[in-house]
Structures are given as C-alpha cells and as structure tokens.
Amino acid sequence: MHPCSTAMHLLLRCLRGCGRHSRSRLPRRLRQPVSYMKLILQSLYFNSLTNSEVVFDCVIEPVFWMVEVVTRWFGMVFVFLVVALTSSVVFIAYFCLLPLILQTYTPGWIMWHICYGNWNLVMIVFHYYKATKTPPGYPPKMKNDVPFVSFCKKCVIPKPARSHHCGICKTCILKMDHHCPWLNNCVGHFNHRYFFSFCLVLTLGCMYCSISGRNLFIDAYNSIDMVSQPPYTYKDRMFHKSVIYMWVLTSTVAVALGALTLWHAILITRGETSIERHINNKEAKRLAKRGRVYRNPFNYGKLNNWKVFLGVEKRSHWLTRVFLPSGHAPYGDGLTWDIYPLKKDIIPV
Known part of the structure; x- marks a missing residue:
C-alpha cells in the first residue's frame, strides 16, 4: 500500500475513534471541534519531516505574530x-x-x-x-542582472548579499540591521x-x-x-x-x-x-x-x-x-x- 494511503487510513481511524470515545462524554456541539483538534495533534506523528524544531516553530509562531502586529x-x-x-x-x-x-x-x-x-x-x-x-532600501522585484545570494520565500524575489526579510514591513531590506x-x-x-x-x-x-x-x-x-x-x-x-x-x-x-x-x-x-x-x-x-x-x-x-x-x-x-x-x-x-x-x-x- 502507498505510504500516503497508509497515513490517511490511520488518520481516519483516529478520527473515528475520537468520535466514538467522545460521543458519550461530550456535548454534540463540542464533538466535532475536539475530534478535529485531536486529529491535528495526532497527524504530527505521521509526518516523517516533523521534528522538535518544526513543533517549536508552530508553537512560537503566534508570539511572533503578536509582536509584529503590536x-x-x-x-x-x-x-x-x-x-x-x-x-x-x-x-x-x-x-x-x-x-x-x-x-x-x-x-x-x-x-x-x-x-x-x-x-x-x-x-x-x-x-x-x-x-x-x-x-x-529595498531590493528590486526582478533580478535585473543584480547578483543575488539567495531567494526570499516570503517576498518571492531574489535577495542580494546582506539583505533580509522584515516581518513587520512585509518586505526585504537592503543591509538590514533591525x-x-x-x-x-x-x-x-x-x-x-x-x-x-x-x-x-x-x-x-x-x-x-x-x-x-x-x-x-x-x-x-x-x-x-x-x-x-x-x-x-x-x-x-x-x-x-x-x-x-x-x-x-x-x-x-x-x-x-x-x-x-x-x-x-x-x-x-x-x-x-x-x-x-x-x-x-x-x-x-x-x-x-x-x-x-x-x-x-x-x-x-x-x-x-x-x-x-x-x-x-x-x-x-x-x-x-x-x-x-x-x-x-x-x-x-x-x-x-x-x-x-x-x-x-x-x-x-
């Protein structure tokens, strides 16, 4: 059986199990949200790319978002x-x-x-x-024959040397300090x-x-x-x-x-x-x-x-x-x- 099919089968089993166990204990309006949350948590274990750093980034992301908004x-x-x-x-x-x-x-x-x-x-x-x-200072949106050392995955533009992406300004900055x-x-x-x-x-x-x-x-x-x-x-x-x-x-x-x-x-x-x-x-x-x-x-x-x-x-x-x-x-x-x-x-x- 294909690995993706196996993972999907396991996820469906978890969802059904969560539904059966929660029917007798939780109100009907809470069954679906609780089952969905359990599905999300348990789905982490079926991803071979998941590690402690990925989980930490997911947990700390709301903090970074709040700092940027404030x-x-x-x-x-x-x-x-x-x-x-x-x-x-x-x-x-x-x-x-x-x-x-x-x-x-x-x-x-x-x-x-x-x-x-x-x-x-x-x-x-x-x-x-x-x-x-x-x-x-902002890098050009297109390459325009300008040497670049990397590619910004958020701006989707080439990044020259010493430039970095600012999450608050939502753009890349030339020789960004802070x-x-x-x-x-x-x-x-x-x-x-x-x-x-x-x-x-x-x-x-x-x-x-x-x-x-x-x-x-x-x-x-x-x-x-x-x-x-x-x-x-x-x-x-x-x-x-x-x-x-x-x-x-x-x-x-x-x-x-x-x-x-x-x-x-x-x-x-x-x-x-x-x-x-x-x-x-x-x-x-x-x-x-x-x-x-x-x-x-x-x-x-x-x-x-x-x-x-x-x-x-x-x-x-x-x-x-x-x-x-x-x-x-x-x-x-x-x-x-x-x-x-x-x-x-x-x-x-």
Missing part, C-alpha cells in the same frame, strides 16, 4: 513618545534652566551651554527626522548612519543634561521638604519638579541608550549588522569544528569600516559629514559589495 500598529505611538519626551526636556531647558544660567553663570560658561546645547538639539532633530523618513519601533521604520542601508548618529547625539545630549543638572537636581530634591514653608510658592514647586523630571529622564535614557549605542559602535567596528552578528557567530562555530577560521567578507579594517559607514572620503568630511548635519548617501547601492571598497581613496587619507 509593533506595526503602535509604531506611531512610539514616535509620538520620542517627540513628546524630547520636547518636554527642551522646554524645561529653555524656559526653566536657561534664565537661571544667564543670571548665575559666567560669560564663558553661558557661551558653552548655548553653543553646545543648540548644536546637540539640531543634530538630534535632523538625524531623527532623516532616520524615520529615509527608506532603508526594525526599530522608535523610528517606525527599518534600519537598513540608506538610513543606518542616521539611526546611529541619532542614538549617539541623543546619548550625548542626555549625558550633558544629567551632568550639568546634577547640582540643580540635588537642590530641587532637598527643597521638596520645604513645601509647607510660606516662601515656597507654586512656581518654585513646579520648577523643582521639572528639574527632577528632566534629570531622572535624561539619566535613565543616557544609561539605556548609551549601552545600545556602544553595542552598535562595536558592530560597526567589526563591519557587521545586528543580524549578521548572529549569522557570523554560527558560521564561525561551524567552521571551527572543521578546523577552519571564518573571516567576515565585509570587514575592511576598523578605521575603514567607520569611513565606509560614515561616508568619509577625505579629511574635510569629518567636519562636514560627521560633526555637522549631512544628508549624503552611503557608499554603494546596497545591492553589490566590493571586497575592499574605496581602498585607494580611503586608506591614504
């Missing part, structure tokens, strides 16, 4: 939170702390706070806007630099507010006990609460976002993305068992990795493209990757 529908909420929290800190800095700085600080310190604070704010706004509005809910956008080839620069300048801004506002925070925290004294007005109470709110928020974000920024800086130094980090680790372990050493083909050296990532091709670009807002495009088109890009132009600089 991230997709609440993306704008996360963006609103970033804008609202950042705006609240800026409001406190300009309308509460700046008048105090102008009255108490020396002209040198006043100039430092005004220049650095406004530069930091411009960099944060620029890079966050570019990171959210710049498409990460999907960031705080941007409501994927981080890929064309906006990876904006994302990292935003994380870096926001961390620096939070550290700046936390360090420079430490003494004000201590004074405001100690002044809470003076709420019952007559000189302590409503305006003073709101000022102290605003200082405490700003210091706690910026200090917390500085620690959390600082750790994330450091991790991404390590990945950039190694010429990897977050996804490639896991892939390269697995490949290194696989080759190590064979006595071979895995080398990342996209690692051009620590300094060159940063130059390629930041788009630095000459010395002046460190100022115009790194320390000042710049909308220049990244190196390459994200479809093909040279082994040593811009080697003659970058290394001598």
